[in-house]
Amino acid sequence: MKIIVIGAGMYVTGRNNSGVGTVLSSLSQLSKEVKIEKVTVIANSPSSSVEVESATKRINKTLNSSLFVDYYDLVNNRFEELFSNDNYDCAIIATPDNLHYQHCFLSLENKNHVLCVKPLVVNTNENRELIKLQIENNLLGMVEYxxxxxxxxxxxxxxxxxxxxGDLLxxxxxxxxxxxxxxxxxxxxVDNADIFQYLGVHYVDLFYFITGYIPVRLIAYGTNxxxxxxxxxxxxxxxxxxxxxxxxxGECITVFNTNWIDPECTSALSDQKYKLVGTRGRIENDHKNRGIELVSDESKIQHPNPYFSDYLFDPNGKxxxxxxxxxxxxxxxxDARDVISGNYEISYFEDKRPTFKQAMISTAIIESVHKSLSNKSNWESINAQI
Structure with a gap:
């Protein structure tokens, strides 16, 4: 299997000590289970080549893996030339929000199964176009929720x-x-994004995943x-x-309070929690404080989340x-491997994964949030129809 990774930021490489590099670490771990011929990371920052090489060496050493990763420079090369020179199976897109549509479209057009970080896109017309292209090419289109x-x-x-x-309220x-x-x-x-579409959308998708409910209307307010x-x-x-x-x-209401102005000294990168209340009870989930508190002279106070992704010892001490x-x-x-091998049709995954079709819910909500914000915080209807 040959995989393209578009983007070389913190989620891919963990650059600037921003994390472990979830994407490359995942592919390195997976290479022990699935034959991955090579991974090509595509980016347009002059420093990315060094970051990708450094991250690959660090990750392979940590996991005792041998994932081959090369780098394709978009500063001096055209995106399309990469596809004309080689055939890839999958594309993982981890670029700024405003580039997702372009990169998903090019990847699907060149017959790659696509996984895109959230949000997929921020308007429903682009979402519909990607669904159409994905289906026409018989490819998987999924969002990394x-x-x-x-x-x-x-x-x-x-x-x-x-x-x-009971009934959710x-x-x-x-x-x-x-x-x-x-x-x-x-x-x-960041001027081309906002905190709701970047972070809040995670919990929009989660509510849809948990309940299957359909959004009807919303109101949004932003602070400066x-x-x-x-x-x-x-x-x-x-x-x-x-x-x-x-x-x-019946109807229920969801309320999202999102910001990205927490102090740098806070004990975790993300402070996140939710509460669901029904007619017969409630459940609360604190995703920042999961029961682990680390205090040291170097780190001060931290609330780590090793449950998301981390290097941990297996039963054999590795x-x-x-x-x-x-x-x-x-x-x-x-899933992509199963489709390529003919074990499943892409339709099999439609009600089981965060597909481009399922992403229409979160995309329609983002679109209506933007309308409300630009329209003096009026109520806006939500149209998530394909």
Whole structure:
């Protein structure tokens, strides 16, 4: 199997000590299970070649793997030339939000199964076009909504499905990240994004995954402050209320409070929690404080989340890469392998994975949030029809 990875930022390489490099670490771990002939990382930053080489060496050494990774420079080469010189099976897209459509389209056009980080796109017309192209080419199109693989969320899904909470009334999400993300890490493109489409959409998809409810209308409000004072043209926080239609034709409301202006000294990159309340009970899930607290002279106070993705010892005392972030990427590669080998049709996965079709829910909500924000926070209807 040959795999393209478009983008060489923190999620791919863990550059600038920003993490483990979830994408390359996942592919290195998976290469012990699936034959991966090579991985080509594509990026347009002059420093990315060195970052990719360094990350590959670090990861292969840690996991005792031998994944072959090369680099394709978009500064001096055209995107299309890569496909004309070689045939690839899959593309993993981890680029800024505003480039997702372009990179998904080119990858599908060149017959690659596609996994794209969230959000897929931010308007429904582009989402529909990608679905059409994906189906025409008989390819998988999936979004990397890894919270679907988190055991804590799967437990919540069990509780909802067995009716323990009765009729759902409301779902409240509080989700924030450190201010260094917009000020430094994403400074080159953050003006083309906002905190709701970048982070909040994770919990939009999670609610849809847990309940299967259909969104009807919403209202959004954005606050301005420290980011605009630092020359960044995006909201400090966005607050969204969404009305959903339940299976019994009743309605419930979801409330999202999102920001990316947390202090750099906060004990985790992300502070995230949610609460689901029904007529017979409630469930709360704290995804920042999962029971581990690390205190040291070097790190101060931290709340690590090894359940997402990390290098942990296996029963034989060797490091392996594991977690629900890894499972999300692994599942895509295994599904693509099954389609390529003829074991399954792409339609088999439609109600089982975060496909481009399922992403229409989150895309339609993002689109309506943007309309509400630009229309004095009026209520807006949501059209998620394919």
């Amino acid at each position: 890894h919270k679907r693989y988190d055991e804590a969320n799967l437990y919540t899904k069990n509780i909802i499905n067995d009716g323990s909470l 409301y779902y409240q999400v509080d989700y924030s990240q450190r201010i260094g993300i917009p000020l430094k890490t994403f400074s080159g493109w 402050g420290i980011l605009k004072q630092n020359g960044i043209n995006t909201y400090d926080s966005i607050h969204v209320s969404i009305i959903w239609k339940r299976d019994d034709e 490091k392996q890469f594991s977690g629900y972030g890894y499972q999300s990427i692994r599942q895509f590669i295994m």
